[in-house]
Amino acid sequence: VILEISPDARLVDISHEIPPYAITDAAFTLSQAWTCFPEGTVHLVVVDPGVGSSRRAIVVEAAGHRFVAPDNGVLSMIYEAVPDHQVREITAARFFRQPVSRTFHGRDIFAPVAAHLANGVPAAETGEPVVDYARAVFAKPRQLGPGDWSGTVLKVDRFGNLITNFDSETWLPVIGDAFELRAGKISVSCVASNYAGVESGGVFIIPGSAGFLEISANQRSAADIAEVRSGDAVELRLAF
Amino acid sequence: VILEISPDARLVDISHEIPPYAITDAAFTLSQAWTCFPEGTVHLVVVDPGVGSSRRAIVVEAAGHRFVAPDNGVLSMIYEAVPDHQVREITAARFFRQPVSRTFHGRDIFAPVAAHLANGVPAAETGEPVVDYARAVFAKPRQLGPGDWSGTVLKVDRFGNLITNFDSETWLPVIGDAFELRAGKISVSCVASNYAGVESGGVFIIPGSAGFLEISANQRSAADIAEVRSGDAVELRLAF
Amino acid sequence: VILEISPDARLVDISHEIPPYAITDAAFTLSQAWTCFPEGTVHLVVVDPGVGSSRRAIVVEAAGHRFVAPDNGVLSMIYEAVPDHQVREITAARFFRQPVSRTFHGRDIFAPVAAHLANGVPAAETGEPVVDYARAVFAKPRQLGPGDWSGTVLKVDRFGNLITNFDSETWLPVIGDAFELRAGKISVSCVASNYAGVESGGVFIIPGSAGFLEISANQRSAADIAEVRSGDAVELRLAF
Numbered sequence: 057v058i059l060e061i062s063p064d065a066r067l068v069d070i071s072h073e074i075p076p077y078a079i080t081d082a083a084f085t086l087s088q089a090w091t092c093f094p095e096g097t098v099h100l101v102v103v104d105p106g107v108g109s110s111r112r113a114i115v116v117e118a119a120g121h122r123f124v125a126p127d128n129g130v131l132s133m134i135y136e137a138v139p140d141h142q143v144r145e146i147t148a149a150r151f152f153r154q155p156v157s158r159t160f161h162g163r164d165i166f167a168p169v170a171a172h173l174a175n176g177v178p179a180a181e182t183g184e185p186v187v188d189y190a191r192a193v194f195a196k197p198r199q200l201g202p203g204d205w206s207g208t209v210l211k212v213d214r215f216g217n218l219i220t221n222f223d224s225e226t227w228l229p230v231i232g233d234a235f236e237l238r239a240g241k242i243s244v245s246c247v248a249s250n251y252a253g254v255e256s257g258g259v260f261i262i263p264g265s266a267g268f269l270e271i272s273a274n275q276r277s278a279a280d281i282a283e284v285r286s287g288d289a290v291e292l293r294l295a296f
Numbered sequence: 297v298i299l300e301i302s303p304d305a306r307l308v309d310i311s312h313e314i315p316p317y318a319i320t321d322a323a324f325t326l327s328q329a330w331t332c333f334p335e336g337t338v339h340l341v342v343v344d345p346g347v348g349s350s351r352r353a354i355v356v357e358a359a360g361h362r363f364v365a366p367d368n369g370v371l372s373m374i375y376e377a378v379p380d381h382q383v384r385e386i387t388a389a390r391f392f393r394q395p396v397s398r399t400f401h402g403r404d405i406f407a408p409v410a411a412h413l414a415n416g417v418p419a420a421e422t423g424e425p426v427v428d429y430a431r432a433v434f435a436k437p438r439q440l441g442p443g444d445w446s447g448t449v450l451k452v453d454r455f456g457n458l459i460t461n462f463d464s465e466t467w468l469p470v471i472g473d474a475f476e477l478r479a480g481k482i483s484v485s486c487v488a489s490n491y492a493g494v495e496s497g498g499v500f501i502i503p504g505s506a507g508f509l510e511i512s513a514n515q516r517s518a519a520d521i522a523e524v525r526s527g528d529a530v531e532l533r534l535a536f
Numbered sequence: 537v538i539l540e541i542s543p544d545a546r547l548v549d550i551s552h553e554i555p556p557y558a559i560t561d562a563a564f565t566l567s568q569a570w571t572c573f574p575e576g577t578v579h580l581v582v583v584d585p586g587v588g589s590s591r592r593a594i595v596v597e598a599a600g601h602r603f604v605a606p607d608n609g610v611l612s613m614i615y616e617a618v619p620d621h622q623v624r625e626i627t628a629a630r631f632f633r634q635p636v637s638r639t640f641h642g643r644d645i646f647a648p649v650a651a652h653l654a655n656g657v658p659a660a661e662t663g664e665p666v667v668d669y670a671r672a673v674f675a676k677p678r679q680l681g682p683g684d685w686s687g688t689v690l691k692v693d694r695f696g697n698l699i700t701n702f703d704s705e706t707w708l709p710v711i712g713d714a715f716e717l718r719a720g721k722i723s724v725s726c727v728a729s730n731y732a733g734v735e736s737g738g739v740f741i742i743p744g745s746a747g748f749l750e751i752s753a754n755q756r757s758a759a760d761i762a763e764v765r766s767g768d769a770v771e772l773r774l775a776f
Contacts, residue, residue: 299546316694344695397744404745
């Protein structure tokens with residue numbers, strides 16, 4: 057559908073492996089990838105739920121990039137990274153693929169609008185600015201009590217590592233040597249600097265490549281052991 | 297293999313996620329995608345079984361498109377959509393990758409022939425017309441008795457929705473408010489217009505984006521609940 | 537990351553479906569694919585473990601191709617196919633993506649180095665030659681006793697076929713009609729020439745398209761029956 061409208065577009069498939077309905081995972085995956093692309097890039101994001109329901113389609117302009125997505129919070133990490141962003145509701149039906157189906161808006165609305173933007177159509181032609189767009193709250197841990205914090209699993213990667221929303225730079229100095237991090241059936245109390253330093257099957261925390269603390273199991277899936285998935289809670293208890 | 301023969305070909309991967317042996321799924325997936333491509337496109341379809349057995353490789357010309365596939369019925373929906381089509385058996389070994397292996401005809405026959413067609417080789421040079429090619433019977437529901445119809449699950453999509461071969465335009469007015477649709481362990485009696493209008497886990501029928509009635513479960517996999525897969529039967533009973 | 541450095545590079549995704557840690561599978565998959573590409577191609581291979589540990593990143597030049605990979609044995613089949621190869625340790629940090637993360641060397645070291653090679657940077661600029669690089673031993677069966685051989689499952693393909701390291705040309709004449717091949721819970725004693733000649737669910741050996749004997753089950757997954765995966769042992773017993 058994109059190539060029909062924009063035959064010279066260079067398509068880069070960041071991922072088709074976001075689990076259904078995993079908005080947290082999609083938001084995180086996008087937040088890791090978009091800065092590798094040059095200004096002018098159009099990012100097309102579709103994740104259920106939202107398609108076919110009353111959720112709006114939006115175009116976001118931020119840092120010279122454009123994002124086409126459902127208004128379900130999947131762009132929340134872009135909003136935080138680029139405070140000076142603008143959100144528009146997509147209403148200009150002349151850019152849609154006709155007839156628009158009830159459920160396949162990825163094909164009929166999101167993809168063709170993204171292609172027209174890639175062709176140079178200004179975002180302003182797709183619809184009017186809105187301010188009441190959805191923002192999710194999974195970006196930062198919340199304090200529950202003294203030394204007690206609640207966070208979120210942003211993503212389970214293909215190795216089963218649990219990427220949490222505790223950013224390494226802030227939290228590594230805080231947790232020190234006396235902490236307990238719980239995620240589902242896993243309780244971890246040790247930090248390792250890489251996978252090779254741990255016995256096979258051992259569970260540990262590692263400051264991951266994404267800038268966040270990850271719960272990993274050497275040569276095993278931490279997610280399988282913990283029985284958690286993206287969007288689930290993690291709890292951190294500090295000892296004083 | 298294709299780029300070796302046709303370096304400027306633009307490759308679009310419609311799907312590498314058809315389950316093994318799922319001819320019905322492949323036929324449906326192709327039927328949904330091919331009309332999005334411009335005339336002159338070469339469509340390469342490989343699905344087991346058929347490769348390595350006595351089934352023939354064929355080239356089909358229809359509506360200005362070319363299709364390279366095994367003669368196992370996977371192109372049946374193209375035959376129905378374009379009555380004026382021509383089928384040829386591929387026999388011109390000069391277009392094959394040598395030596396031709398016993399089992400990997402996707403690499404050694406289908407891909408190189410598709411590449412030569414993309415380069416402008418006329419279909420007529422690949423082999424002679426045949427008329428006894430395979431046609432599958434999954435395209436339309438069959439009547440079993442008064443108000444009793446037997447259909448097929450064309451595809452289980454990645455969300456677990458069951459796409460049936462009851463087309464929405466014909467069947468929505470027929471089923472009205474009094475019907476029962478059975479697929480494996482699921483029995484459904486209600487139609488919803490989108491996923492958001494149903495309680496979590498609820499099972500319902502929706503007129504899908506492909507033009508067919510789909511059996512869906514809100515935020516769950518209907519296929520997991522029903523324990524069915526593509527090619528399995530669905531039964532519709534109407535109340536009078 | 538690659539397109540940032542080499543915007544005109546043609547990217548061909550051979551596979552993103554190697555199971556985590558499956559070095560044997562990756563080595564085999566690469567050995568099957570690389571000869572389909574023209575001289576001058578840069579092959580980028582990343583498979584755990586090794587990333588983030590003390591294993592080195594290497595560039596290998598062989599037969600006019602370049603390979604960028606971790607030094608964990610994943611290129612062993614290239615070394616055997618091209619005795620006249622040269623291995624270098626990648627040390628030139630000016631080609632890395634900065635800052636280099638602790639765990640995501642695919643993004644920060646392997647991909648950018650591959651892109652610079654594609655742009656024409658000579659391999660010699662990436663680092664010095666080394667001779668103590670890792671070579672794996674899964675390429676050939678080993679003799680255990682008279683008529684008793686131990687081999688390896690190189691790969692489980694998506695149909696569940698077990699591709700062994702017994703090459704068909706050598707071993708088909710040897711095994712004749714009286715042999716037993718064991719892999720996990722499977723014991724096989726018959727050779728078939730294609731999938732269609734065997735009853736549904738039947739287990740058999742077939743000389744596969746890769747040039748090796750494969751253990752297959754008609755319309756079923758041999759791997760599920762045998763409960764084995766790539767890297768596991770197979771044992772061949774010959775009758776005299």
